[in-house]
Amino acid sequence: xxxxxxxxxxxxxxxxxxxxxxxxxxxxxxxxxxxxxxxxxxxxxxxxxxxxxxxxxxxxxxxxxxxxxxxxxxxxxxxxxxxxxxxxxxxxxxxxxxxxxxxxxxxxxxxxxxxxxxxxxxxxxxxxxxxxxxxxxxxxxxxxxxxxxxxxxxxxxxxxxxxxxxxxxxxxxxxxxxxxxxxxxxxxxxxxxxxxxxxxxxxxxxxxxxxxxxxxxxxxxxxxxxxxxxxxxxxxxxxxxxxxxxxxxxxxxxxxxxxxxxxxxxxxxxxxxxxxxxxxxxxxxxxxxxxxxxxxxxxx
Amino acid sequence: xxxxxxxxxxxxxxxxxxxxxxxxxxxxxxxxxxxxxxxxxxxxxxxxxxxxxxxxxxxxxxxxxxxxxxxxxxxxxxxxxxxxxxxxxxxxxxxxxxxxxxxxxxxxxxxxxxxxxxxxxxxxxxxxxxxxxxxxxxxxxxxxxxxxxxxxxxxxxxxxxxxxxxxxxxxxxxxxxxxxxxxxxxxxxxxxxxxxxxxxxxxxxxxxxxxxxxxxxxxxxxxxxxxxxxxxxxxxxxxxxxxxxxxxxxxxxxxxxxxxxxxx
Ligand SMILES: Nc1ncnc2c1ncn2[C@@H]1O[C@H](COP(=O)(O)OP(=O)(O)OP(=O)(O)O)[C@@H](O)[C@H]1O
Ligand SMILES: [Mg+2]
Numbered sequence: 001x002x003x004x005x006x007x008x009x010x011x012x013x014x015x016x017x018x019x020x021x022x023x024x025x026x027x028x029x030x031x032x033x034x035x036x037x038x039x040x041x042x043x044x045x046x047x048x049x050x051x052x053x054x055x056x057x058x059x060x061x062x063x064x065x066x067x068x069x070x071x072x073x074x075x076x077x078x079x080x081x082x083x084x085x086x087x088x089x090x091x092x093x094x095x096x097x098x099x100x101x102x103x104x105x106x107x108x109x110x111x112x113x114x115x116x117x118x119x120x121x122x123x124x125x126x127x128x129x130x131x132x133x134x135x136x137x138x139x140x141x142x143x144x145x146x147x148x149x150x151x152x153x154x155x156x157x158x159x160x161x162x163x164x165x166x167x168x169x170x171x172x173x174x175x176x177x178x179x180x181x182x183x184x185x186x187x188x189x190x191x192x193x194x195x196x197x198x199x200x201x202x203x204x205x206x207x208x209x210x211x212x213x214x215x216x217x218x219x220x221x222x223x224x225x226x227x228x229x230x231x232x233x234x235x236x237x238x239x240x241x242x243x244x245x246x247x248x249x250x251x252x253x254x255x256x257x258x259x260x261x262x263x264x265x266x267x268x269x270x271x272x273x274x275x276x277x278x279x280x281x282x283x284x285x286x287x288x289x290x291x292x293x294x295x296x297x298x299x300x
Numbered sequence: 301x302x303x304x305x306x307x308x309x310x311x312x313x314x315x316x317x318x319x320x321x322x323x324x325x326x327x328x329x330x331x332x333x334x335x336x337x338x339x340x341x342x343x344x345x346x347x348x349x350x351x352x353x354x355x356x357x358x359x360x361x362x363x364x365x366x367x368x369x370x371x372x373x374x375x376x377x378x379x380x381x382x383x384x385x386x387x388x389x390x391x392x393x394x395x396x397x398x399x400x401x402x403x404x405x406x407x408x409x410x411x412x413x414x415x416x417x418x419x420x421x422x423x424x425x426x427x428x429x430x431x432x433x434x435x436x437x438x439x440x441x442x443x444x445x446x447x448x449x450x451x452x453x454x455x456x457x458x459x460x461x462x463x464x465x466x467x468x469x470x471x472x473x474x475x476x477x478x479x480x481x482x483x484x485x486x487x488x489x490x491x492x493x494x495x496x497x498x499x500x501x502x503x504x505x506x507x508x509x510x511x512x513x514x515x516x517x518x519x520x521x522x523x524x525x526x527x528x529x530x531x532x533x534x535x536x537x538x539x540x541x542x543x544x545x546x547x548x549x550x551x552x553x554x555x556x557x558x559x560x561x562x563x564x
Contacts, residue, residue, distance in 0.1 A: 150415075152417065152418050152419075153414070153415045153416060153417060153418055154408060154413035154414060154415070154416050154417070154418050155413050155414055155415060156418060157397075157401060157404065157405055157413075157418035157419075158405070158413050160394070160396075160397060160401075161394045161397065161405050163396075164394035164395060164396045164397060165390075165391070165393070165394045165395065167386070167391050167392075168391065168392055168393055168394050169376075169394070169405075170375045170376045170379065171353070171375075171379055171382075171384045171392065172379060172405050172406050172408070172409045172461070173376050173377070173379035173380055173408070173409040173410050173411075174376055174379075174405070174413070175374075175376045176376070
């Protein structure tokens with residue numbers, strides 16, 4: 001029990017860092033209705049870019065900005081695959097993700113690159129968990145506020161309309177392809193930031209650091225929705241729920257680790273959790289046979 | 301206002317599913333024309349509306365709206381000229397967005413969208429008034445998600461969205477077909493009112509021949525991708541359903557009896 005309580009601040013810090021990724025996943029998965037798997041690659045890209053920037057003497061904030069840009073570029077590529085070449089959403093993301101492995105390897109020069117908090121002025125580190133929580137917490141809040149503003153603008157509304165009903169969007173003069181690319185760019189930019197913070201937090205960037213990231217992102221979004229969906233209606237709060245979902249996720253992970261599950265089993269555990277939560281609405285629906293007439297999702 | 305010249309369209313050419321949907325359509329609509337479009341299933345009615353809207357490209361031919369050649373323009377670029385209401389009430393609105401947000405998106409049809417506010421306080425007051433005019437009580441539910449509305453309410457809202465920024469041409473594709481008779485009548489009355497008040501050039505597809513005769517100043521009948529009958533003015537007003545049926549019978553060689561055209 002004591003070990004668990006000791007683990008909590010670390011879970012919170014990790015949750016906040018991955019919460020930024022969760023916000024990105026929320027944008028593609030929920031707002032844009034696009035299952036984007038670029039995430040696994042762009043997280044590592046963000047981490048790799050940030051670490052190499054820092055090692056080469058850049059200010060950590062500049063490094064985070066560079067990671068943001070690199071993530072956006074990754075999202076842009078996925079967007080082009082889908083909109084210009086007509087490749088289905090999931091495959092577009094997988095292709096980018098796969099290609100990014102080589103790119104990340106090039107950026108890092110090797111599979112793993114350490115960046116020690118003793119040598120460099122990092123923004124976050126697991127050596128200073130309380131500070132890490134505060135920094136990433138502020139980061140999350142700023143991001144949510146900016147996105148809240150953005151999705152209230154004409155452009156943001158166009159992205160939402162595209163995710164909701166492409167036929168309607170086009171009939172109202174919205175270029176749905178542009179909106180999809182924009183959404184993917186924004187989302188993966190955030191994932192890049194998340195990767196930059198995560199690499200600093202754990203003191204290294206690794207080409208494999210993004211493996212399964214999409215599942216953690218989805219888990220966070222879904223847990224956030226299940227836990228807070230009934231009380232959070234405001235758009236900003238919904239994004240905040242995804243961050244809380246990430247924190248809950250990492251606390252759950254800490255608990256199961258305490259219960260004796262090995263770290264190697266975690267991926268299976270995560271996959272099952274996500275499968276369960278994804279299945280819930282469906283199972284509920286077929287048990288209670290409630291014909292939900294949501295509509296407008298055709299062709300989306 | 302709208303000129304369609306020799307438009308052809310074949311779906312899935314060169315396959316066993318090849319389907320000649322449009323076989324040389326020529327049509328000119330004057331400003332303020334309200335044309336009702338009838339014809340059996342698969343006659344090409346929806347296809348011609350989709351061609352005008354740019355949902356699919358034409359194989360050959362030309363489409364001119366308000367003296368602008370739009371033949372090569374993608375759907376979203378033609379939208380500034382067009383108001384559209386679809387058969388399926390789900391198609392015309394964004395279910396997860398609320399009523400005023402849907403209206404605000406429609407109000408920006410044909411305009412550039414950047415980082416200005418998606419909706420302003422002043423707009424909300426305007427929408428409130430426009431919704432009051434629909435007389436469906438929607439003005440009290442402006443922040444309700446559109447997904448919560450009934451089919452009829454959604455069609456009325458789509459109609460309002462289509463006419464919020466005056467379109468050059470209003471395209472209605474069986475927009476009351478999915479509604480119960482009472483709601484259908486209400487939406488149709490509303491259509492008449494909006495078209496009249498804004499003096500809109502309109503094409504309305506319907507399977508209800510009484511409506512087709514009663515509404516508008518012109519009627520066209522389609523069959524196998526062609527316009528086989530085109531009447532206007534007094535001649536149209538004096539039409540009877542039986543006239544249309546025999547006209548249709550001539551065209552289709554008498555095998556119209558179990559067609560949906562008969563339903564009304
Ligand atoms: N996207 C498409 N792909 C392939 N074939 C199509 C497509 N759209 C329409 N068609 C075919 O073109 C023909 C004309 O269809 P259209 O939808 O225009 O008919 P309609 O007159 O609107 O009929 P209805 O009264 O049933 O709505 C039909 O045979 C239809 O199967
Ligand atoms: Mg049709």
